[in-house]
Amino acid sequence: MTVTTTPHLNFRGDARAALEKYHDVFGGRLVVVTNADASSVETPSEAQQVKYGQVVVENGFQIMAYDVPASVPYDQGEKSLFVSVRGDSADEISELWGRLAEGSTVLADLGPSAFSPLYGMVEDAFGVVWVLDVAVAYDAA
Structure with a gap:
Protein backbone atom coordinates (compact mmCIF):
# COMPACT_ATOMS: atom_id res chain seq x y z
CA MET A 1 0.00 0.00 0.00
CA THR A 2 1.17 3.52 -0.77
CA VAL A 3 0.13 6.72 1.00
CA THR A 4 0.62 10.17 -0.48
CA THR A 5 0.24 13.45 1.35
CA THR A 6 -0.96 16.31 -0.84
CA PRO A 7 -1.47 19.91 0.32
CA HIS A 8 -5.09 20.94 -0.29
CA LEU A 9 -5.49 24.71 -0.50
CA ASN A 10 -8.79 26.46 0.17
CA PHE A 11 -9.73 29.70 -1.57
CA ARG A 12 -12.72 31.97 -1.94
CA GLY A 13 -13.00 32.35 -5.72
CA ASP A 14 -9.27 32.21 -6.62
CA ALA A 15 -8.70 28.45 -6.86
CA ARG A 16 -8.67 28.32 -10.68
CA ALA A 17 -6.18 31.19 -10.99
CA ALA A 18 -3.97 29.66 -8.29
CA LEU A 19 -4.02 26.21 -9.91
CA GLU A 20 -3.21 27.72 -13.31
CA LYS A 21 -0.25 29.58 -11.78
CA TYR A 22 1.05 26.42 -10.10
CA HIS A 23 0.61 24.52 -13.37
CA ASP A 24 2.68 27.22 -15.12
CA VAL A 25 5.38 26.93 -12.45
CA PHE A 26 5.58 23.15 -12.00
CA GLY A 27 4.12 21.79 -15.26
CA GLY A 28 2.34 18.44 -15.21
CA ARG A 29 -1.36 17.83 -15.57
CA LEU A 30 -4.00 20.35 -14.50
CA VAL A 31 -7.49 19.15 -13.57
CA VAL A 32 -10.30 21.60 -12.77
CA VAL A 33 -13.86 20.50 -12.02
CA THR A 34 -16.32 23.35 -11.47
CA ASN A 35 -19.45 23.29 -9.33
CA ALA A 36 -21.43 23.20 -12.61
CA ASP A 37 -19.38 20.22 -13.85
CA ALA A 38 -20.14 18.39 -10.58
CA SER A 39 -23.85 19.35 -10.62
CA SER A 40 -23.44 20.95 -7.20
CA VAL A 41 -24.28 24.61 -7.79
CA GLU A 42 -25.60 26.19 -4.58
CA THR A 43 -25.47 29.76 -5.87
CA PRO A 44 -25.55 30.59 -9.60
CA SER A 45 -22.67 33.07 -9.21
CA GLU A 46 -20.48 30.19 -7.97
CA ALA A 47 -21.22 27.81 -10.86
CA GLN A 48 -17.76 28.24 -12.44
CA GLN A 49 -15.86 28.13 -9.15
CA VAL A 50 -13.65 25.12 -8.46
CA LYS A 51 -15.25 22.12 -6.76
CA TYR A 52 -12.12 20.00 -7.22
CA GLY A 53 -8.78 20.91 -8.72
CA GLN A 54 -5.26 19.57 -8.77
CA VAL A 55 -1.88 19.77 -10.40
CA VAL A 56 0.02 16.48 -10.62
CA VAL A 57 3.57 16.28 -11.98
CA GLU A 58 5.49 13.13 -12.89
CA ASN A 59 8.33 14.13 -10.52
CA GLY A 60 5.97 13.64 -7.55
CA PHE A 61 4.74 17.22 -7.03
CA GLN A 62 1.02 17.41 -6.26
CA ILE A 63 -1.27 20.14 -5.00
CA MET A 64 -5.04 20.35 -4.72
CA ALA A 65 -7.37 23.33 -4.35
CA TYR A 66 -11.02 24.33 -4.29
CA ASP A 67 -13.22 27.37 -3.71
CA VAL A 68 -14.99 27.35 -0.35
CA PRO A 69 -18.68 28.10 -1.03
CA ALA A 70 -20.08 31.38 0.30
CA SER A 71 -22.47 29.34 2.47
CA VAL A 72 -19.49 28.02 4.48
CA PRO A 73 -17.53 30.21 6.92
CA TYR A 74 -13.95 30.70 5.73
CA ASP A 75 -10.96 32.63 7.00
CA GLN A 76 -7.60 31.91 5.39
CA GLY A 77 -5.84 33.27 8.46
CA GLU A 78 -2.23 34.34 8.68
CA LYS A 79 0.53 31.80 8.20
CA SER A 80 -1.99 29.00 8.41
CA LEU A 81 0.36 26.80 6.39
Missing part, protein backbone atom coordinates in the same frame (compact mmCIF):
# COMPACT_ATOMS: atom_id res chain seq x y z
CA PHE A 82 3.49 26.75 4.27
CA VAL A 83 3.82 24.62 1.16
CA SER A 84 7.32 23.14 1.15
CA VAL A 85 8.94 22.21 -2.15
CA ARG A 86 12.19 20.29 -1.72
CA GLY A 87 14.46 19.16 -4.47
CA ASP A 88 17.85 17.54 -4.71
CA SER A 89 19.17 19.95 -7.34
CA ALA A 90 20.01 23.62 -6.85
CA ASP A 91 19.34 24.17 -10.55
CA GLU A 92 15.84 22.68 -10.28
CA ILE A 93 14.97 24.71 -7.17
CA SER A 94 16.38 27.89 -8.74
CA GLU A 95 14.26 27.36 -11.85
CA LEU A 96 11.09 26.78 -9.83
CA TRP A 97 11.91 29.75 -7.62
CA GLY A 98 12.20 32.04 -10.63
CA ARG A 99 8.77 31.09 -11.91
CA LEU A 100 7.05 31.04 -8.50
CA ALA A 101 8.58 34.33 -7.31
CA GLU A 102 7.15 36.15 -10.35
CA GLY A 103 4.20 38.16 -9.06
CA SER A 104 4.90 37.06 -5.48
CA THR A 105 6.29 38.81 -2.40
CA VAL A 106 9.73 37.50 -1.46
CA LEU A 107 9.81 36.80 2.28
CA ALA A 108 13.32 35.28 2.30
CA ASP A 109 15.68 35.61 -0.65
CA LEU A 110 16.79 32.40 -2.31
CA GLY A 111 20.26 31.64 -0.99
CA PRO A 112 22.31 29.53 1.40
CA SER A 113 20.95 28.94 4.90
CA ALA A 114 22.14 27.17 8.03
CA PHE A 115 20.20 24.03 7.06
CA SER A 116 20.27 24.02 3.27
CA PRO A 117 22.62 25.07 0.49
CA LEU A 118 19.66 26.89 -1.10
CA TYR A 119 16.51 28.15 0.66
CA GLY A 120 13.89 30.81 0.00
CA MET A 121 10.33 31.79 0.90
CA VAL A 122 7.65 33.65 -1.09
CA GLU A 123 4.01 34.56 -0.56
CA ASP A 124 2.17 34.30 -3.85
CA ALA A 125 -0.64 36.54 -5.09
CA PHE A 126 -3.17 34.11 -3.57
CA GLY A 127 -1.79 34.40 -0.02
CA VAL A 128 -0.06 31.01 -0.05
CA VAL A 129 3.43 30.91 1.47
CA TRP A 130 5.90 28.67 -0.39
CA VAL A 131 9.21 27.43 1.03
CA LEU A 132 11.69 26.12 -1.53
CA ASP A 133 14.95 24.44 -0.62
CA VAL A 134 17.51 21.86 -1.58
CA ALA A 135 17.09 18.77 0.59
CA VAL A 136 20.09 17.55 2.55
CA ALA A 137 20.57 14.47 4.68
CA TYR A 138 20.10 15.05 8.41
CA ASP A 139 21.63 13.07 11.24
CA ALA A 140 18.71 12.03 13.43
CA ALA A 141 20.65 12.49 16.65
Whole structure:
Protein backbone atom coordinates (compact mmCIF):
# COMPACT_ATOMS: atom_id res chain seq x y z
CA MET A 1 0.00 0.00 0.00
CA THR A 2 1.17 3.52 -0.77
CA VAL A 3 0.13 6.72 1.00
CA THR A 4 0.62 10.17 -0.48
CA THR A 5 0.24 13.45 1.35
CA THR A 6 -0.96 16.31 -0.84
CA PRO A 7 -1.47 19.91 0.32
CA HIS A 8 -5.09 20.94 -0.29
CA LEU A 9 -5.49 24.71 -0.50
CA ASN A 10 -8.79 26.46 0.17
CA PHE A 11 -9.73 29.70 -1.57
CA ARG A 12 -12.72 31.97 -1.94
CA GLY A 13 -13.00 32.35 -5.72
CA ASP A 14 -9.27 32.21 -6.62
CA ALA A 15 -8.70 28.45 -6.86
CA ARG A 16 -8.67 28.32 -10.68
CA ALA A 17 -6.18 31.19 -10.99
CA ALA A 18 -3.97 29.66 -8.29
CA LEU A 19 -4.02 26.21 -9.91
CA GLU A 20 -3.21 27.72 -13.31
CA LYS A 21 -0.25 29.58 -11.78
CA TYR A 22 1.05 26.42 -10.10
CA HIS A 23 0.61 24.52 -13.37
CA ASP A 24 2.68 27.22 -15.12
CA VAL A 25 5.38 26.93 -12.45
CA PHE A 26 5.58 23.15 -12.00
CA GLY A 27 4.12 21.79 -15.26
CA GLY A 28 2.34 18.44 -15.21
CA ARG A 29 -1.36 17.83 -15.57
CA LEU A 30 -4.00 20.35 -14.50
CA VAL A 31 -7.49 19.15 -13.57
CA VAL A 32 -10.30 21.60 -12.77
CA VAL A 33 -13.86 20.50 -12.02
CA THR A 34 -16.32 23.35 -11.47
CA ASN A 35 -19.45 23.29 -9.33
CA ALA A 36 -21.43 23.20 -12.61
CA ASP A 37 -19.38 20.22 -13.85
CA ALA A 38 -20.14 18.39 -10.58
CA SER A 39 -23.85 19.35 -10.62
CA SER A 40 -23.44 20.95 -7.20
CA VAL A 41 -24.28 24.61 -7.79
CA GLU A 42 -25.60 26.19 -4.58
CA THR A 43 -25.47 29.76 -5.87
CA PRO A 44 -25.55 30.59 -9.60
CA SER A 45 -22.67 33.07 -9.21
CA GLU A 46 -20.48 30.19 -7.97
CA ALA A 47 -21.22 27.81 -10.86
CA GLN A 48 -17.76 28.24 -12.44
CA GLN A 49 -15.86 28.13 -9.15
CA VAL A 50 -13.65 25.12 -8.46
CA LYS A 51 -15.25 22.12 -6.76
CA TYR A 52 -12.12 20.00 -7.22
CA GLY A 53 -8.78 20.91 -8.72
CA GLN A 54 -5.26 19.57 -8.77
CA VAL A 55 -1.88 19.77 -10.40
CA VAL A 56 0.02 16.48 -10.62
CA VAL A 57 3.57 16.28 -11.98
CA GLU A 58 5.49 13.13 -12.89
CA ASN A 59 8.33 14.13 -10.52
CA GLY A 60 5.97 13.64 -7.55
CA PHE A 61 4.74 17.22 -7.03
CA GLN A 62 1.02 17.41 -6.26
CA ILE A 63 -1.27 20.14 -5.00
CA MET A 64 -5.04 20.35 -4.72
CA ALA A 65 -7.37 23.33 -4.35
CA TYR A 66 -11.02 24.33 -4.29
CA ASP A 67 -13.22 27.37 -3.71
CA VAL A 68 -14.99 27.35 -0.35
CA PRO A 69 -18.68 28.10 -1.03
CA ALA A 70 -20.08 31.38 0.30
CA SER A 71 -22.47 29.34 2.47
CA VAL A 72 -19.49 28.02 4.48
CA PRO A 73 -17.53 30.21 6.92
CA TYR A 74 -13.95 30.70 5.73
CA ASP A 75 -10.96 32.63 7.00
CA GLN A 76 -7.60 31.91 5.39
CA GLY A 77 -5.84 33.27 8.46
CA GLU A 78 -2.23 34.34 8.68
CA LYS A 79 0.53 31.80 8.20
CA SER A 80 -1.99 29.00 8.41
CA LEU A 81 0.36 26.80 6.39
CA PHE A 82 3.49 26.75 4.27
CA VAL A 83 3.82 24.62 1.16
CA SER A 84 7.32 23.14 1.15
CA VAL A 85 8.94 22.21 -2.15
CA ARG A 86 12.19 20.29 -1.72
CA GLY A 87 14.46 19.16 -4.47
CA ASP A 88 17.85 17.54 -4.71
CA SER A 89 19.17 19.95 -7.34
CA ALA A 90 20.01 23.62 -6.85
CA ASP A 91 19.34 24.17 -10.55
CA GLU A 92 15.84 22.68 -10.28
CA ILE A 93 14.97 24.71 -7.17
CA SER A 94 16.38 27.89 -8.74
CA GLU A 95 14.26 27.36 -11.85
CA LEU A 96 11.09 26.78 -9.83
CA TRP A 97 11.91 29.75 -7.62
CA GLY A 98 12.20 32.04 -10.63
CA ARG A 99 8.77 31.09 -11.91
CA LEU A 100 7.05 31.04 -8.50
CA ALA A 101 8.58 34.33 -7.31
CA GLU A 102 7.15 36.15 -10.35
CA GLY A 103 4.20 38.16 -9.06
CA SER A 104 4.90 37.06 -5.48
CA THR A 105 6.29 38.81 -2.40
CA VAL A 106 9.73 37.50 -1.46
CA LEU A 107 9.81 36.80 2.28
CA ALA A 108 13.32 35.28 2.30
CA ASP A 109 15.68 35.61 -0.65
CA LEU A 110 16.79 32.40 -2.31
CA GLY A 111 20.26 31.64 -0.99
CA PRO A 112 22.31 29.53 1.40
CA SER A 113 20.95 28.94 4.90
CA ALA A 114 22.14 27.17 8.03
CA PHE A 115 20.20 24.03 7.06
CA SER A 116 20.27 24.02 3.27
CA PRO A 117 22.62 25.07 0.49
CA LEU A 118 19.66 26.89 -1.10
CA TYR A 119 16.51 28.15 0.66
CA GLY A 120 13.89 30.81 0.00
CA MET A 121 10.33 31.79 0.90
CA VAL A 122 7.65 33.65 -1.09
CA GLU A 123 4.01 34.56 -0.56
CA ASP A 124 2.17 34.30 -3.85
CA ALA A 125 -0.64 36.54 -5.09
CA PHE A 126 -3.17 34.11 -3.57
CA GLY A 127 -1.79 34.40 -0.02
CA VAL A 128 -0.06 31.01 -0.05
CA VAL A 129 3.43 30.91 1.47
CA TRP A 130 5.90 28.67 -0.39
CA VAL A 131 9.21 27.43 1.03
CA LEU A 132 11.69 26.12 -1.53
CA ASP A 133 14.95 24.44 -0.62
CA VAL A 134 17.51 21.86 -1.58
CA ALA A 135 17.09 18.77 0.59
CA VAL A 136 20.09 17.55 2.55
CA ALA A 137 20.57 14.47 4.68
CA TYR A 138 20.10 15.05 8.41
CA ASP A 139 21.63 13.07 11.24
CA ALA A 140 18.71 12.03 13.43
CA ALA A 141 20.65 12.49 16.65
